[in-house]
Amino acid sequence: MGRRRNKGRANKKRSNGNSKSSPRRFYEDDELSNSSSEVISVDFDEPLAFDIGTRVELPNIKRASSPDEDVSPNTGTVVGHWKRRDHWPEHLRAPYLVLLDDGMAVYCHRTDADFLRETDVPPMKATLNIGCRIECKIESKWFPGTIVQRHDDWVLSPIDTPPYFIRFDYGRERPFWGPENRIRAISDCKKGSSARFPPLRFELGDRVVCSVDDDWAPGQVVRKWYTEEEFENGHAVPYQVLLDSGDFIYAPLDDDDCIKRSTAPPVPLRFDVGDRVTCKVEEGWTPGMVINTQYRDEGVHGGRVVPYEIKLDMGDIVYAPCDNDLFVKKKLRFEVGDRVECLVGDGWMTGIIKETDYFENSRMAPYQVELDTGDDVFVNLDRDSHIKESSAPLVCRGEINGMVHVMSKMMIYNQQYGTAEKMLQERVTLIRSKIKSNVQHKHVNSWRVDLSNFLCYLSEVHQATGSLHEMRAALDEALELIEISQDKSKSHRLLNVTAKLATHAALTSDKYAALLFSEEAIILARETTGGHDSFRLGLMMFQCGKLNVACDDRERGLEQMSEGLEILTRLYGRDNKHIKLMAEDHLKTANPNFLEGEE
Numbered sequence: 001m002g003r004r005r006n007k008g009r010a011n012k013k014r015s016n017g018n019s020k021s022s023p024r025r026f027y028e029d030d031e032l033s034n035s036s037s038e039v040i041s042v043d044f045d046e047p048l049a050f051d052i053g054t055r056v057e058l059p060n061i062k063r064a065s066s067p068d069e070d071v072s073p074n075t076g077t078v079v080g081h082w083k084r085r086d087h088w089p090e091h092l093r094a095p096y097l098v099l100l101d102d103g104m105a106v107y108c109h110r111t112d113a114d115f116l117r118e119t120d121v122p123p124m125k126a127t128l129n130i131g132c133r134i135e136c137k138i139e140s141k142w143f144p145g146t147i148v149q150r151h152d153d154w155v156l157s158p159i160d161t162p163p164y165f166i167r168f169d170y171g172r173e174r175p176f177w178g179p180e181n182r183i184r185a186i187s188d189c190k191k192g193s194s195a196r197f198p199p200l201r202f203e204l205g206d207r208v209v210c211s212v213d214d215d216w217a218p219g220q221v222v223r224k225w226y227t228e229e230e231f232e233n234g235h236a237v238p239y240q241v242l243l244d245s246g247d248f249i250y251a252p253l254d255d256d257d258c259i260k261r262s263t264a265p266p267v268p269l270r271f272d273v274g275d276r277v278t279c280k281v282e283e284g285w286t287p288g289m290v291i292n293t294q295y296r297d298e299g300v301h302g303g304r305v306v307p308y309e310i311k312l313d314m315g316d317i318v319y320a321p322c323d324n325d326l327f328v329k330k331k332l333r334f335e336v337g338d339r340v341e342c343l344v345g346d347g348w349m350t351g352i353i354k355e356t357d358y359f360e361n362s363r364m365a366p367y368q369v370e371l372d373t374g375d376d377v378f379v380n381l382d383r384d385s386h387i388k389e390s391s392a393p394l395v396c397r398g399e400i401n402g403m404v405h406v407m408s409k410m411m412i413y414n415q416q417y418g419t420a421e422k423m424l425q426e427r428v429t430l431i432r433s434k435i436k437s438n439v440q441h442k443h444v445n446s447w448r449v450d451l452s453n454f455l456c457y458l459s460e461v462h463q464a465t466g467s468l469h470e471m472r473a474a475l476d477e478a479l480e481l482i483e484i485s486q487d488k489s490k491s492h493r494l495l496n497v498t499a500k501l502a503t504h505a506a507l508t509s510d511k512y513a514a515l516l517f518s519e520e521a522i523i524l525a526r527e528t529t530g531g532h533d534s535f536r537l538g539l540m541m542f543q544c545g546k547l548n549v550a551c552d553d554r555e556r557g558l559e560q561m562s563e564g565l566e567i568l569t570r571l572y573g574r575d576n577k578h579i580k581l582m583a584e585d586h587l588k589t590a591n592p593n594f595l596e597g598e599e
Contacts, residue, residue, distance in 0.1 A: 048095055049111065050118065054078045056098055057119040058106060075121045076100035083107060103162065103177030124178035126150050126163040128185060130236055131225065136166060137182040144169045144186065148236060167253075200224055200238050200254050204296065205305045207262040210241055210251055218262050219243035222305055226250050246324040269293055269307055269323055271330075278331050279310055279318055285357055287331055288312035295319065332356055332366055332382055334389075341390040342369050342379055349373070350392045375434060408457050417465045424458040445485060449493070452481040456496055463500075468507055475501055495524040499540070506547075515551050518544040538567030542582060549589055561586045 050056060058074045080097035084090075085107065094107035096116065101124055108116055128134060130150050135142040149165035162175035164183070176183060202208060202221050209216040219241040226240035238254040244267050251259040271277055271290050278285045292309035308320040308328060320328040334340060334353050341348045351371035358368040358378060367379040367387060379387045404427055411420035431451040435444055455478035462471035475497055482493050502517035522544055525537040541564030548557030565586055569579055 048081055050078050050096065050116070052078050052080065055119050055121060055123065056096075057117055057121070058098065058100070058108070058115065059117075060115060061106060074100060075119055076104075076106070077123060079105075099177070101178040102182075103175065124163055124180050126152050126154065128164070128183070133186040134166065135184050135186055136168075136176060148173065173253075202239065202254075202259075202261070205294065207264070207266050208239075208241060208259050209262045209264075210243070210249060210259050211257065212243075212249060217243050217245065217249075218264055219249070220266065220305070222248075242322050246322050246326065248322075267323075271308065271323075271328070276331055277308075277310065277328050279312065279320065280327050281312070281316075281318055286312050286314065288318070291317075330382070334367065334382075334387070339390045339392070340367075340369060340387050341392070342371070342377055342387050343385070344371070344377055349377075350390050351377070373430075375430065376438075404454070405457055408461065412461060412464050415464075417461055421458065421461045421465075424454055424461060428454050428458060445487060448481045448485050449487055449489065452478040452485075452493055452497070455481075456493075456500065459500055459504075463503065463507070468504060472501075472504055475504065491524060491528050495521060495528055498524060511547060511550055515544065515547040518547055533567045533570055535568065535571060538564045538571065540564070541567065542586075546589065558586075558590050561589060 054077070056076060056078055058076070061074055076098045078096055079099045082093045082095060083097040084093045094109055095111050096108040098106045098108055098116070100106060110116065128147055128150070130147050132147045133144065134147060135144050137143075145166045145168035147164050148167045151161045151163055154161045154163045162177045164176040165173055166176050167173045202224075204221055204224065206221045207218070208221055209218050221239050222242045223240035225236045225238065227236045231237075237250045237252045239251040239259060241249050241251060241259070243249060253259075271293075273290050273293060275290045276287065277290060278287050288310045290308050291311050293307060294305055295307075295309040296305045306319045306321055307323040310318050310320060310328065312318060334356075336353050336356060338353045339350065340353060341350050349371050351369040353367055354370040354376065355368040356366065358365045365378040365380050366382040369377050369379060369387070371377060381387075404423065408420045408424055411417070411423075428451060431447050431454065434441075435447050435451065438444060441447075455474045459471045459474040459478070462468070462474060478493075478497050479501075482490060482497060498517055498521040502514050502521055505511075505514035505517055518540060522537070522540050525534070525540055529537055541560050543564075545557040545560030545562075545564060548554075548560060550557075565579070565582055568582065572579055574580070574583075
């Protein structure tokens with residue numbers, strides 16, 4: 001437990017610790033400042049005598065004020081070549097930019113030895129540890145403070161990274177470049193010794209409010225002088241705070257602009273000693289019992305206060321870092337596979353527990369339930385008002401689909417077109433939504449099958465109501481779904497849609513399209529029947545023959561009519577009244593003058 005951590009920050013505008021640094025000082029020698037009109041063309045790619053990183057001395061630079069008697073010589077480090085300040089003309093560059101050991105940046109126009117020369121004086125070394133109490137001499141006065149950042153390799157990037165950042169007791173944070181004789185340790189904080197942090201206003205467990213995103217958020221101090229891997233060179237902040245919302249943040253400064261004492265009462269813990277709970281550990285959710293609350297141990301989570309000490313049923317002791325359902329919660333009533341009833345909208349629906357402790361979109365739900373309709377729902381509370389045990393038998397997906405199909409057929413037969421369309425449209429919309437939001441789901445192919453079937457049923461309603469445009473749209477969508485599927489029923493569903501497309505073409509008086517779809521449907525019908533006689537195949541052959549005759553392919557049309565009639569005769573016999581009528585229709589088509597001759 002305790003592995004999840006939200007990295008919030010109190011008073012984010014001041015979280016780095018560098019925002020309190022002093023403005024950088026710059027020096028320009030008089031010759032450089034006054035020579036902009038005299039500068040000639042310079043090859044900025046020309047190599048210079050001193051490489052970046054070379055230690056140098058500037059013995060004759062002029063300062064605006066006399067330095068103190070204890071300031072080191074004007075030694076520093078070359079940190080740039082051919083640099084310019086923003087207000088200079090573009091063609092004006094200084095061959096060297098030197099950072100002196102006291103932090104002053106010098107733009108060097110001259111390169112002669114009287115102005116700039118190499119030195120063997122080493123750079124300042126960062127030897128005091130983070131947390132050390134120190135004094136720094138600023139001008140002529142010593143100011144106490146605490147080292148909050150240390151950069152051993154500061155020479156590699158001296159412009160942005162000083163040897164130390166110091167939080168002074170008067171409330172400001174400032175960088176310190178040197179020299180070494182202007183910083184000293186206080187008391188027992190010796191160079192190279194372990195750090196000693198200054199006292200803070202709040203203790204572990206104190207209730208506080210923190211400045212977060214222009215608002216004040218209540219919480220509890222859980223660590224003092226907190227650090228983490230993302231902090232550079234062991235930088236430490238005064239407090240880590242666990243907010244009442246469950247987020248961890250840190251306070252970069254110990255002042256009332258960032259963190260202050262809270263007068264609001266603490267949020268009561270959800271569990272007492274002896275309560276049975278389940279805990280999030282490496283092995284998953286594991287049951288156990290609360291044995292301590294508001295527990296603190298120097299060896300646990302860096303000595304910070306944790307809401308619960310818990311003994312698992314397996315015997316291990318674990319600690320909940322905060323009191324929310326991400327880490328510890330009440331034991332759930334149902335397990336995966338249990339039959340339940342869920343409150344969905346305004347009614348109750350039956351289903352099976354598919355997953356417990358389902359996490360999605362940064363929220364935890366006790367249960368994910370697969371309803372008997374095939375839909376997934378999430379139950380947010382483990383209470384009888386939201387979920388309860390069910391004794392209803394399991395209803396499979398096929399039974400539900402079959403019921404909808406039969407009911408729609410009955411409604412169409414009884415001319416209840418509006419009711420049938422509403423029922424089928426609700427089903428179509430629901431399955432479309434499931435497919436769109438669960439493209440990688442293991443049942444998505446089954447959902448596509450269901451959707452194509454319901455679209456076919458819906459097209460029958462549109463046919464009955466004369467909504468031929470909607471009928472074609474439903475059939476086109478069903479055809480797209482069938483073409484990307486690989487199930488065993490694909491050829492049968494393709495036959496159904498193709499036959500309905502032929503019907504739609506005939507209803508819109510597009511006899512050539514009707515003929516094309518009919519020919520394709522016959523091929524599919526032969527494949528699905530394996531060459532055996534069937535009423536559907538015989539009827540399609542007979543009707544397709546009539547279409548061919550109408551499209552001026554009389555010979556093929558008569559052959560198809562004859563073949564279709566033979567299939568139906570073998571199935572139902574010549575004495576069947578429908579067979580007699582079809583035989584008469586065939587004879588009339590073959591000999592349009594036959595009946596007139598008989599008369």
